[in-house]
Amino acid sequence: MAAISARNLTILYNGEVALEGVTFELEEGETLLLLGPNGAGKTTLLKTIACFHREYKGEIQVFGREPCDARELVGYVPQSHSLNERVPLTALEVVAMGGIYKKGFFHFKISQQVLKKAEATLAFVGLSNVKDKLFRELSGGQKQRILLARALISDPRLLLLDEPLSALDPSARAEVSNVLGKIKRERGITMVITTHDINPLLEIGDKVMLINKRLIAFGKPEEVLRDNIIKSVYGPLARVIPVGGKLFCITGDVHLHGHGGGGR
Numbered sequence: 001m002a003a004i005s006a007r008n009l010t011i012l013y014n015g016e017v018a019l020e021g022v023t024f025e026l027e028e029g030e031t032l033l034l035l036g037p038n039g040a041g042k043t044t045l046l047k048t049i050a051c052f053h054r055e056y057k058g059e060i061q062v063f064g065r066e067p068c069d070a071r072e073l074v075g076y077v078p079q080s081h082s083l084n085e086r087v088p089l090t091a092l093e094v095v096a097m098g099g100i101y102k103k104g105f106f107h108f109k110i111s112q113q114v115l116k117k118a119e120a121t122l123a124f125v126g127l128s129n130v131k132d133k134l135f136r137e138l139s140g141g142q143k144q145r146i147l148l149a150r151a152l153i154s155d156p157r158l159l160l161l162d163e164p165l166s167a168l169d170p171s172a173r174a175e176v177s178n179v180l181g182k183i184k185r186e187r188g189i190t191m192v193i194t195t196h197d198i199n200p201l202l203e204i205g206d207k208v209m210l211i212n213k214r215l216i217a218f219g220k221p222e223e224v225l226r227d228n229i230i231k232s233v234y235g236p237l238a239r240v241i242p243v244g245g246k247l248f249c250i251t252g253d254v255h256l257h258g259h260g261g262g263g264r
């Protein structure tokens, strides 16, 4: 059974089409890198898979079910995280929060069992040493790894990550992409990762999808990352360069004409 399968999926906001006619299948255990300029519909597609957004036509299934019937199988790490940093939570408490949210309800008491699991998950992302530090005092890379741990603690079969590397410096990017590689290798969790810069993630990508309000290309990295395909979305200066047997993709930071800005 496919982890995600979409057929002729069109996603709308108040009747207006945001992403049109998307068809693809992702097998369990595969990592999909979702690429596209600002306003292309990346977050919209993730939210639809996660059942946060429900206005769509066509078909979308997650492990053979409607997205809203598969919620307990799915972990979501949002683009700009929604934690209120004025609340003085420790790193461990933030991770544990992911373990007390089940089927749409918070159980406010954090049990010993959840705490133990939170500690093990912190160790998995390499952050046992900061467990008692306040979340808001951590570095950007550490925060992102804590948010990964928060999503991992409920043992999702599918993990959706919205721009997990954006706003990080190169060394923090490497920390976070290493953890993503470890999640894939050691846990075999299916992942969909949106990104503007595909290069740091190419090693773990089994499939690449390029969208721009509609599906431009979907397939193995070498099938999608071709000069003519990349140029069709990012313009004539974009290109794909083979470097030492690997591909390097230069897209620039292109903004769709008429789009009111990103940041969601």
Ligand SMILES: Nc1ncnc2c1ncn2[C@@H]1O[C@H](COP(=O)(O)OP(=O)(O)OP(=O)(O)O)[C@@H](O)[C@H]1O
Pocket (backbone or CB within 6 Å): 013, 018, 036, 037, 038, 039, 040, 041, 042, 043, 044, 045, 079, 259, 260, 261, 262, 263, 264
């Ligand atoms: N809540 C909303 N209500 C109405 N329109 C929306 C809403 N969220 C997104 N859109 C529109 O849907 C389209 C796709 O937006 P989306 O946020 O999915 O793009 P994105 O690829 O994630 O962009 P970015 O790279 O900036 O994060 C855009 O035209 C956007 O204006």
Ligand SMILES: [Mg+2]
Pocket (backbone or CB within 6 Å): 042, 043, 044, 079, 162, 262, 263, 264
């Ligand atoms: Mg987005």
